[in-house]
Amino acid sequence: MSAKSSKTIAEMRSELGELLAWFESDEFTVEQAVEKFTEAEKLAAAIEHELTAAKNTITELKQRFDGTGE
């Protein structure tokens, strides 16, 4: 998954955690495993892509704090 995801990294990590929990739960079925695994692979790739591509935006505020005016 290389396209930019609309989900946040925190959301994607949370979903990945839920998928892992499913794999380790009694709900696991071999039939559903392939679909879930594919989903997990896409999430992991999206997390990696987002983290590698994203840059921080650092803005120095114009607001003055020396008491001489805003």
Place this chain on the structure above:
Amino acid sequence: MYFINERSQDGVVVTDQIFSVSDFLGVLNQTFEMAFPVVYVEGEVSGFKVNQGKWVFFDLKDESGTVNCFMSVYQLRVPLEDGMRVVVAANPKVTAWGKFSLTVQQIRLSGEGSIKKGFELLKAKLDKEGLFAPERKRMLPELPRRVGVITSTQAAGYADFVKILNSRWGGLDVQVAHTQVQGDAAPDQMIRALRYFNEQAEPVDVIVLIRGGGSADDLAGYNDEKLVREIAASRIPTLVGVGHEVDTSLADMVADVRAATPSNAAQLLVPDKREIIASARERVRTMASVAERSITMVLAETRDWLGDALALTSERIERMQEANRRQLQALRAYDPRAVLRRGYALVRGEVTIGGPLEIETNTALITAEVTHVSKK
């Protein structure tokens, strides 16, 4: 208002100004104001007292002189005790009663001993109020998106912070409030910046106060009582990283999370993306391994079931074969040819005198005739 007095001195007319007392004091204060708009004086505090909870009086002295000082409690930003060394920023004035004093605008502790003493006094006071209590501490958001930073953008500590932050995480919206981080004006500037971030309609997720290392005097602003209280009152979680690892400020102690240095603040603020990527990959690997294990188990189970079915079928076949064998043996026991082979003979015919008989042995068929019949 003053009067002119003219007199002759050595044939020259000299004009003297004659003041009223209050005018003289007024002129004197004007002169002081022009000569010393602000004067900085260092000395030792003596006779410290607070009147009516509003006014502070003390003397500032050295080995050979003493000067009276006056200020409002509101302006007193450091804990004061007799014997402490301070630097005051003040306006020299003569009161209406002719008493000379310094009207203090700002006061700061001076010298290692006084700074340490002031630190301990304020620490004890704030600790008693519960400002440092662990139960007050809030967790920082695991993955903040918007961060407010209060620092001097020229400081080396800030550059370290940005460098580490950029290497560890991306996608952050970082807003930087440039303030002084040392000197008398620093605490008020940082207070204004804290208020700015707290008053925004769309607040940041965390406020970070950082500053690189320096002398105790350089870092003294972070022990300012008002600043410490403002940090404690922040509705946004705070992270403070001031100085080096060995430096401890009251701002550190009151913050929700204390970082040892500005670099450490960046480390505590966001996780390392390399670790997150590795963790995501590891999760997928774990899933693959769970799926593989499960499929292997299903296959093994299926094989086991087939094996069991095969074994049961074989067992049943064997049991049927055994039963067959036994039935055959039983049948063989009833076979008349077996009796003949043991030497017996089979006699057929009517038992009447002169009647024909057929005698069958193992090896021959004999025809005979009944000649005598007697009862046994």
